[in-house]
Amino acid sequence: MASVQIADVRKAYGATQVIHGVDIDIDDGEFVILVGPSGCGKSTLLRMIAGLENISGGEIRIGPRVVNDVPPKERDIAMVFQNYALYPHMTVADNMAFSMKLRKAPKAEIDERVGKAAGILGLDKLLDRYPRQLSGGQRQRVAMGRAIVRDPQVFLFDEPLSNLDAKLRVQMRTEIKELHQRLKTTTVYVTHDQIEAMTMADKIVVMHDGIVEQMGAPLELYDRPANLFVAAFIGSPSMNLLKGTITAAGFETEGGVVWPIGAHPADSNGRAAVFGIRPEHIQLDANGLKAEVVVVEPMGSETQVVARCGGQTLTCVFRERITAKPGETITITPDTNVTHLFDAATGKRID
């Protein structure tokens, strides 16, 4: 196990720069998730840690060692690929043993380690099968088994769950997290799914267009998004963002509705800003703002309502069961302890 330090790392393909100086510190044993929309550079960064891509600038350290010029096989890392990259002509056991066979480990040791990894992942009965004969989830597990057998300093996961169906994805999410808690190996995990990031990570790194937008514990990002991008990206359904101005009375939207807001800097009155409120932080209140119901989506445990207020569309999630029908009016109010304000020009959080 080892820590990973990424310092001012840059990547350019010819004249096109895709990663513009990224700094991330990953502690020993930490589970870090790189998350962002496609094309944000998260997979490229992971491949640079693995050594599959050259580093155009900056420095990556694994443990105490700078690995910029260290070939992949000497970096002591293992990677799980999006398409699993299982060797189709080898059995499950051979797939897992391949790396050890290459470095001519004694057969007894290979058998022991493969057996152990298979035990952890519940693959004991599948060792003689070929990848073709496995289901998606089983292949996923073999890919992880191949990584576990290596007993590396760092695990790298490149969108490992995106080829699985929704139900299996939730199940594998739990399994991967459990595996990490058991092995405590430093893990870097790439995904575009913010729910995966929220549920599994010790630390989330939100990336966008080759820069780090924000980095922190999942709830930290949820509670205090540093900018509009993170605010919109983290959380499901995503945060309502309304344009307008901060006034003494609250936040006046472009539609003329005044929303009550929590504590904000006194000098910010009159400033053009974006008001952010999460759907789950909007409550029903008899004295609240009037909103017209557009769509009601009952989910059982909660009710999701799309409503229109002052010409802007909002998503609200209520714990109560709503009887209102489309076209009817409800009255709502935000929980002023958890409202967010962002500068309209820079998108930065206003505290």
Add this chain to the structure above:
Amino acid sequence: MANSAVEMPARLTQARSERTAWQKLKVSPNWLGFWYMVPAMGILILFLAYPLGLGVWLSFTDTKIGRDGVFVGLENYEWLAEDSVFWTSVFNTLLYTTVASAAKFVIGLYLALLLNKHLPFKAMIRALVLIPFIVPTVLSAIAFWWIYDAQFSIISWSLRQLGWIDHNINFLGDVWNARWSTIFANVWRGVPFIAITLLAGLQTVSPSLYEAATLDGATPWQRFRHITYPLLTPIIAVVMTFSVLFTFTDFQLIWALTRGGPVNATHLMATLSYQRAIIAGQLGEGAAISTAMIPFLLAAIGIAWYGLQTRKWQQGGSND
């Protein structure tokens, strides 16, 4: 399909009494496939199975051009067994096939691996590689004939200009020179087919397998040995079967270059068969030489088939 399943029984019961067996056969779904096969089967029987059968039959007769033969049993084969020219041609054919196929495989695989890399002008180089395959065999044979010419050979001329030799090389006039020269011409012509087919096979190998192997600690040679080669074996088996069959039955190149000379040194079974049957008119004997090729060809196919059968990892589960 859903429609017919519902409608068919109703229509059948209604029409059952009036239909003859032949009418039922005409529309039966089980026979439909057979009807579609009939044209192709007809062509194959007429142009492949019948000539083959006729050839085998001829080899048991003493037919000559212009005179119907009578059945003579294995007499033609007995003659051949004592004919040293026939055995030379068998030796030549085996040498030609083995050396040329091996060389074509090695060079073709090397070219395929090279073309699979990121090269500048990749598309153009790939097109260039195909040229020997596109040029009609007889044309390239004539070009080689000129290159190998005793007086005007460009190779002899170049080497003489360099001062490495002092008189022309007798490419096609010397027994072993002629053998190697024809093998070289065959390799030149056969490499593109193998290179392009193997290249197509290489492109089906997912790049992430190489990345995974790199992370697993494989050297470039180990990646070839443990990933590329095993994943390529199905294609190699098919392409080498074809290559061996084509080389074994080669006729055009030899006939245009040497006509089997000098002193039968480059006669292959195919050229000898042609010479005996058509030029000398001994149809029965020529047919026997041709028929003698069949066991070799069947053996080559058998080996390839066996090679294709023993790869378990390709069979099994259908979910991809």
